[in-house]
Amino acid sequence: MERDNLAIVVKGYPRLSETFIAQEILGIQQAGIPYRIVSLRHPTDKKRHPINERITGAVDYLPEYAYQEPMRVLRGWLKARKMPGYRRAVNIWWQDYRRDRTANRARRFAQAMVMAAELPSDITRIYAHFLHTPASVARYCAIMRGLPWSCSAHAKDIYTSEDWDMREKLRDMDWLVTCTKANVDYLRTLAEDPDKVDLLYHGLDFSRFPEELPNRPMRDGSDPENPVTILSVGRLVGKKGYDDLLRALAKLPDGLHWRFIHIGGGSDSKYKQLASELGIAAKCDWRGPRDQKEVIAACQSSDLFVLASRIEQDGDRDGLPNVLMEAQLCGLAAVSTAISAIPELLVDGVNGKLVPQRNPDALADALQVVITDPAMRDAMGRNGNEIVRRDFSFYRGMKDLAHRFGVSDPLVGDGSPNSDTHQPAAQ
Structure with a gap:
């Protein structure tokens, strides 16, 4: 099996919310x-x-909208139509468009033509992150160029996509990996060949x-001068449930200091307003986006x-939020909801507490x-640290992924301080 030369298709790069x-x-690269x-x-x-400063591969930005770069799209079409x-x-795009008559679907085909026209000739595989729009562009381009393609699926891309769209992509791709057992079970029901999904x-x-692990003070919320610090990391979007969290915080006893x-x-404006209406604004610190070093420090x-x-x-x-794993690796007990793959990491009463969703x-x-x-x-924080170190090492999965790309003995470490995780890029 020869080593692949990859074109990795992503929604946007770099993005703070996509550290994974x-x-x-x-x-x-390593x-x-x-x-x-x-x-x-x-x-x-x-x-x-x-981490983005250590990534040295070339980045190609496709036209976000065809009207912004019409000549580039035209050149892409002139070249792609000869493939x-x-x-x-x-034909495949037209079948898709008849079922999804949106500007987004048309835009993805324009991007795929540009990608097919501009991709270097030595690319041997297209690999998409997310099963919705990046996979659409990857699929159309791969068909034009006659290349194999694969995909990594995550959460929103699975559960907001139409079954027909995912089913046909799964039919055309070589294989798909996804980051939770719940995702695997669902996607295997859609695949003609369930073994394609891992x-x-x-x-x-x-x-x-x-x-x-840090030596944390044993705060219990009884001292107003030394309140318990509660941290949450996540985008201020509906699925993160920050309105539910603020309402829960407002229900805590007055004598409990946090x-x-x-x-x-x-945008934090509506959450700040809600915190003010609930009478807890003075206890809330909205710090906005931060890089991973700052998240770890917090x-x-x-x-x-x-x-x-x-x-x-x-x-x-x-799916399984990376921030939960990061918090556990730092020895933080966690409280979260029993949805998706969160129970694959958090065991109620062992390394955190699980509650029903939408229940302040x-x-x-x-x-x-x-x-x-x-x-x-x-105790929960220490248990969480042990669970993450035992079951959620990046290097275990990276070795499997490298094998899929034709590397039998990938030069990646095991995540320990003495392992060699700084191999030179092969460009």
Whole structure:
């Protein structure tokens, strides 16, 4: 099996909310697999994670909208239409468009033509992150160019996509990996060949985290001068349930002293307003987006992590949020909801507390229990650290992925401080 030369298709690059993708790309680089990144969008975040500075592969930005770069799209079409797979790609796109008559569907075909026309001739495989729009562009381009393609699916891309769309993509691709057991079970019901779908946890690169757990003060919420610090990290979007969390915090007893810190992108105005209406604004610290070093530092200095994830009406939901694994690796007990793959990491009463989604009363009860019992928090945090180190190493999954790309002995470490995780890129 020859080593692949990859075109990695992503929604946008770099993105603060997609550390797991950057981590995987760096792992591909460290394994000596040639690659380039193809991004459907330009970056919008003002900050970058340090890991992005270590990624040295070329980045190609496709036209976000055809009208913005009409000559580039025209040149792409003139070249793509001469490719052997162009007619089949057009027929497949037209079948898709008849069922999904949206500008988005048309835009993805224009991007695929540009990608097919501009991709270097030595690319041997297209690999898409997310089963919705990036996989559409990857699929159309792969058909035009006559290339094999594969996909990594996550959460929103699965549960907000139409079954017919995923079923036909699964038929055309070589294989798909996804980051939770729940996703695997669902996608295998759609695949003609269920063996195409496999589990691949994102996992964490332990070398970027302190090896020793912090010696946290045993705060119990009784001292107004020394409140329990509650941390949450996530974008301010509906599926993260921050309105539920604020309502739960407001239900905590008046004599219980706490401080809430939020890290993440998105508009915070409505949440600040809700906190004010609930009378807890003075206890809430909205820090906005931060890079991974700052997130780890916040985990190290906090007492408790909370994430009130929920399933939205359109099916959008979290899979297994990396921030939960990061918090656990830092020895933080966690309170979260029993949806999606969160129970694959959190075991109620062992390394955290699980409550039903959209239930501020149950969330408040769980928070009160762990806030007032620092010994329990400490034990849960240590258990969480052990569970993540045992079951969620990035390198275990990276070795499997490297094998799929034709590398039999990938030069990646095991995440320990002494492992070699800084191999040179092979470009």
